[in-house]
Amino acid sequence: MGNGMLSQEEIDALLRGTNTPEPPAVEPAAEFNDMEKDAIGEIANISMGTAATTLSQLLGKKVDITTPKVDVTDAEQVRKDYPIPSVIVDVKYKAGIEGSNFLILSQRDASVIVDLMMGGDGKNPSPELSELQISGISEAMNQMMGSAATSMSTMFKSMVDITPPQLVLNDFGSVEGGAHEFFAPGEPLIRISFRMVVEDVIDSILIQVIPIDVAKGMVAKLLGSMDSPVPQVTAPVQPQPRAQSAIPLNPPPQQNQTSSSGYAQPQPNYPPTSVQPAQFAPLRPTNLKVNQDNLGLILDVPLQVSVELGKAKKTIKEILELGPGSVIELDRLAGEPVDMIVNGKLVAKCEVVVINETFGIRITDIVLPSERMTTIQ
Template sequence: MSDGVLSQEEIDALLRSDAFQEAINASEPDTHQAAAGPTGDELTNMEKDAVGEVANMVMGSAATALSTLLGKKVEITTPVVEITTPARLRHEYPLPYLLVNVEYVTGIKGSNVLIIKDGDAGVIVDLMMMGDGTSPPAQLEEMHLSAIAEAMNQMMGSASTAFSTIIKERVEISPPTVDLINLATDELKGRLANPDEPIVKVSFKMTIEDLVNSEMMQLMPLDFARELVGRLMDDMKAPHAEAAATAAAKTQAPTNAGYPTNAGYMEQLAAAPQPNAPLQSIAQDTGNAQYQLGGFTGGGNVKPANSVPVQPAQFAPLNMGFEPKTPSTIDLIMDVPLQITVELGKAKKTIREILNLAPGSVVELDKLAGEPVDLMVNGKLLAKGEVVVIDENFGIRITDIVSPMERVTNLQ
C-alpha cells in the first residue's frame, strides 16, 4: 500500500478474504425469505380467493335453506376475507352479537363460528314465529335462542352438503350451539379465547328482502382455512392430471394403430398370395371352357383368354327379426323417494259452496262407508285398501294391488 491507495494485488486478496464475504452477506437482505411469501400468520392472495370462493358457495346454499324456512328472499353475498385477531375483533365490533359455533366432525375436522347481530337474529325469530319481521323481540329469550338454533341447524346442514360437493367427501357437523354475547364485555371461548391468535374472518352482506340489510361474519382458525384450501387444490389438480394422461394416450394411439410393427403380422402379410396369381389361373380356366364350348357348337364368338371374370355380388342375409330389449337395471332407481298418499274420496263443489265453508261444515265424498280407499304413488293409483289405526296413527291395510299392466299404463 502506498499513499493510502490499495494495489490490485491487495484488492484481490481482500475480496478473497472470509471477513469480507461475511460482511457482504450480513449487509444483503434475505431474498429467500422475501420470495417465500407471507409469514405463517398470513394467507396468500390465492388462498384468500379460494377461501372466499368456497365460503360464497357454502353460504349461498345456507341462504337458500334460510329462505325456504322464512318464506322470504334471503341473500348472503360478497365475501371479504381478511386475517384478524379476537382482540381486534372486539375493538371493531363492540356490540351484542349472536355466536353460532359449528363443529365439523366428519370429512374435515375443525370449527367455524358465525356471528350475527342480535337485531338481525330477532327478525329471523319473528319470521319463524309467523310474524312479518317488523316486530322482533326486544330481548332474545331461551325460546328465541332455540328457534334461531333450529334455523342455524338447517342453514349449516345445507352448507355442509354444499361443502361435501366441493371437496368430494362426506361432511357432517354437530348440532350448532348458540350463544348471545357482547363483544365489548364478554369473554370469548374456545379457539377465540386467545386474543392474539390469528383467525380468518369472512364478512358477508346479508339481506332479507326489505327487513334486513346487514353484515354477517364467519370466523375460522387459520389452520382450518389452510386445510380447506389444500383440499380444494387437491380436487382441482386431479381432473387436470387425468385429462393430461388421457391426452397423452390419445397422442400415442394413432402411431400404434396406423403403422403396425408386429413381427407376426408382417410375416402373415409376406406369406399372403399375390393379387396377380389368382387372376391368371382364373383366366386360363375360363379360356379352356370357352374353347370347348366353341368346338361343341361348331363355332361362335370366343372371348379372349385374358378377360376379367365377372361374378354376381353376394351379400350376407339381413336379419329382419328384432332382438328383445334388455330391461334396464332397476337397482339404479331403488333409492329414489316416492310420495305416497291415500285418497279417501272426492267431491265437486261450486265456488259459492267453497266460499261458504266454515268450521263445522260437512263435505260429502263420493265413497261409501267401508268402501276401499285408493293408495296413490306420485299421484298414480297403485293399490286399494282399508283404513286402520296403528299406535294412534292412521294407516292402510292393502287389500288389492292393481295389475302390473294397469300400473304401467297409469305411470305413462
C-alpha cells in the same frame, strides 16, 4: 453480568431508565397471503351462496349474500368491531376438515329469521330469544351449514360433514361477554364479512370467523382438488344387435387392431352380411289365472289399514297456537267419501258408519288398478 460485562439487554434497560430488560418481541402470527385470502373467499362465497338458497326456502323470501370481504384479525378485534348482542353459531366439522368455524349474527336478525319461519312478517321481532326461538334458529343454521358443507364436498372432491351447530347468545359489548370465550387470546383468525339482505326485513352484516390453521386446511383441500387429475373413463364398445349373418361362427384368428382412441376397429376381408327384419307373432290378450297355491303363501301377511278423513296445511305458528277446543278445517266436504289406505296406498272409497257404538266404514267404490298406479307414482 456474571463475567463483569453488561449484556446488550442490560445496556438498553439502563438507557431507558429501568433495570428490567425489555421482553423479547412476540413472534408474528403465521402469514395468510393474498392467494390464500382469495381461495378462502371463493370457498366462503360458494358455500354461503348455497346456504342463502337454503335459508330463502325456509323463510319464503329472497335472501341475498354479497361477495365476502376477507381479512386477518384476532378475538379482541372481533369483539371491538361487533359490540352488539349476538348469536354465535359454533360449527364443528366431523369429516373432511379438522376444526370448527363460527358464524356471528345479531340477535335481532336471529329473531327476525325465527319470526319468518313461524309465519310472521319479520317486522316486529321480539327483543329476547325464547328457548323455542333458539331451537328454531338452531334448525335454520343446521340446514344452512349442512348445505354449505355439501357444496364444499363438491369443491374439495371429498366428503365434508358437520355436527349439529351449537348456538350461544353472547354480548361482545359487555365486560363478561367477548370473543375470548371462544378463541385463545392473540390467536390469529380469518374474518369473512358478508352483507346479508332478506327483502325488506334484514340488511346487516353476517360474519364468519375461522381459525387460521383451519382456513389453511381448507385452502390446501381446494388447491389439492384443483391439481388432482380428472379420472379418465373409457366408454365400452356397445354391442351391435344380433342379426342373421353369413359370417362363419369360428373365423380364422386375426391380429386385433386398436385405434388411438382405444376402440376396436372392424376387421376387413369379411364377407358381406345379410340383414333381415325381425318377425314377431301378433300379441293377443289373454286372461291370466292366479295360482291359488302361490297366493296362499302370503295370505297371512299383515297389512296396515287406515281411513283418511281429510287433510289440512298449517304453518309452525298455527300449530303452536293449537290447544284444547281448537277447530281445524279439512279439505273435504261433509258427507263426502273417505279414503281407505292400505300400507300407504289408496285402495277404496268408503262411507263412515257406526257399528255397536264403534265407528266403521262401508266400502262404496274400489279404486281401479290404473288409479292405484297413479297414487304409487
